[in-house]
Amino acid sequence: MKLSIIVPVYNMAGDDKLQFCMDSLINQTLKDYEIIAVDDASTDNSLDILNEYKAKFPNLVRVIESKVNKHQGGARNAGMKEAKGEWIGFLDSDDWVSPDYYETLIKKGEETGADVVGCKYNLVKEHTYEIGEVVECNSPDQCGVMNKERRKNLLRNAGSMVIKVYRASLIRENNLSFPEGIFYEDNCASPVWCMYYKHFEYVDRPMYYYYQHDVSTVHTITEQRCRDRLVAGETMLKEMKERGFFEEYKDEIENIFTITYYTNTVFSYMRMKKGRKYSFIKHIRETMVREFPNFRDNPYYGKYMDDEQKKYTDLFMKNSFIFYVKYMLLWAYRDIK
Numbered sequence: 001m002k003l004s005i006i007v008p009v010y011n012m013a014g015d016d017k018l019q020f021c022m023d024s025l026i027n028q029t030l031k032d033y034e035i036i037a038v039d040d041a042s043t044d045n046s047l048d049i050l051n052e053y054k055a056k057f058p059n060l061v062r063v064i065e066s067k068v069n070k071h072q073g074g075a076r077n078a079g080m081k082e083a084k085g086e087w088i089g090f091l092d093s094d095d096w097v098s099p100d101y102y103e104t105l106i107k108k109g110e111e112t113g114a115d116v117v118g119c120k121y122n123l124v125k126e127h128t129y130e131i132g133e134v135v136e137c138n139s140p141d142q143c144g145v146m147n148k149e150r151r152k153n154l155l156r157n158a159g160s161m162v163i164k165v166y167r168a169s170l171i172r173e174n175n176l177s178f179p180e181g182i183f184y185e186d187n188c189a190s191p192v193w194c195m196y197y198k199h200f201e202y203v204d205r206p207m208y209y210y211y212q213h214d215v216s217t218v219h220t221i222t223e224q225r226c227r228d229r230l231v232a233g234e235t236m237l238k239e240m241k242e243r244g245f246f247e248e249y250k251d252e253i254e255n256i257f258t259i260t261y262y263t264n265t266v267f268s269y270m271r272m273k274k275g276r277k278y279s280f281i282k283h284i285r286e287t288m289v290r291e292f293p294n295f296r297d298n299p300y301y302g303k304y305m306d307d308e309q310k311k312y313t314d315l316f317m318k319n320s321f322i323f324y325v326k327y328m329l330l331w332a333y334r335d336i337k
Contacts, residue, residue: 003033003102003165004085008075009050009093010040017094017211018049020127024096024209026057030103036082037093038064038075046093073178073185080171089165098129098207105165105203114201118164121208131206137163138202145199148248154200155252156300158190163208170196179235182228187260188236191253195245223280226269230284233261237291254292255300262288262295266316267309270327278324285320 005025012018025035037054039047047065054061064078076090087106091097101119109117124132137159142150170176174196178185233256240246240253266284269276288295295301296317302310316323 001032001034001084001086003030003087003089003106004079004083004168005033005035005089005091005102006076006079006083007035007037007091007093008040008072008079009037009042009046010069010072010075011042011044011046012093013042013044013046013049015213016127017213018046021091021093021096022050022053022061024099025091026053026060027099028097028102029100030106033060033102034084035061036064036079037061038066038079040066040071040075041069070180071182071185073182073189074180076178076185077180080177083168086168087165088168088171090162092162094211094213095162096127096209096211098209101207102165104205104207108201108203109165109167112199112201114199115167115170116164116197116199117201117203118159119203119208120206121160121163121210122206123212124209125212127211129209132209134206135210138200140202143200143202146197150200151194151197152249152252154194154197155191155249155256158194161186161190161193166193170198179232182231183225184229184232184260187229187232187256188239191236191256192239192243195240195243195249221268221272223269223272223275223277226265226280229265229268230261230287233257233265234287236260251298251300254295254298257292258288258295258298258301259304262313263305263309270324271331276324276328278321281316281320281324285316288317 007021009018037050039050050063054063062082064082066075066078080088087109089102105117105119108114118138120134120137122132122134138157142153144150176193176196178189237253237257246253262284266281269280296313305313312323312327315326
């Protein structure tokens with residue numbers, strides 16, 4: 001079989017989100033593929049919808065039912081264990097892809113000998129195949145047979161894991177998987193998987209449609225999701241060390257950890273409307289001091305930060321309590337204004 005498409009599903013029945021996603025997969029131009037939909041203990045009728053697709057397309061759709069919610073990482077792992085394809089792709093169940101998405105990416109991989117192929121994606125706010133806001137993900141200097149410089153470039157901006165296809169052998173031979181039970185599993189898995197790419201290629205088209213809606217992960221900030229980011233960063237760092245990559249790519253790994261563990265987490269957490277705790281901020285500072293006390297000296301530091309965030313980072317490292325109080329007052333003032 002040419003391809004296995006793994007779709008984690010959790011409570012996506014509303015607003016026809018799951019149907020639109022599945023229809024985009026049913027109508028792919030590629031021949032010889034399977035769709036493995038993993039229902040992650042949904043509490044709505046998502047499983048019923050998946051079973052309807054399975055009944056209608058028994059040779060194309062497989063459904064795995066999980067009794068326990070393991071989040072996307074756990075659902076993807078379950079799907080990978082059952083996958084039969086030479087290539088593996090992942091799709092979030094509220095997104096969709098163009099009809100020739102998988103055929104185009106796999107053709108590029110087979111023509112070039114690549115083991116991973118990516119593309120652009122676009123942001124949309126309704127179910128449509130019209131191109132929305134295009135997001136640049138990868139670049140030509142990341143493409144080709146991997147050397148140290150190309151791998152460094154990938155680590156600086158790997159791009160989302162759902163906008164790629166992977167040779168199944170790459171995953172199995174290197175024992176690659178996703179952390180389970182947390183959000184932001186890609187923050188851990190993507191950098192680790194990058195270390196094993198032999199040849200990366202890129203199709204310069206926005207063929208993946210990333211649906212923007214209020215309940216998506218990126219639009220929902222809670223303390224638990226911020227804690228999940230910490231776990232993702234810690235797990236990534238642990239794996240990089242255990243797999244022997246840390247010393248050779250220390251600057252890149254430190255930068256990834258800083259963005260995941262500190263930048264994306266702290267400034268999101270501090271903008272929560274309620275429930276903020278100083279102990280959470282204090283814990284992050286203690287970890288940064290222990291793991292990467294000089295992270296601000298990293299050559300990549302601050303690329304995705306504005307001047308205000310850099311100023312508050314300096315304060316954070318000097319005195320996390322004063323940072324906590326001043327940043328809360330700043331956003332309280334902005335909310336009033």
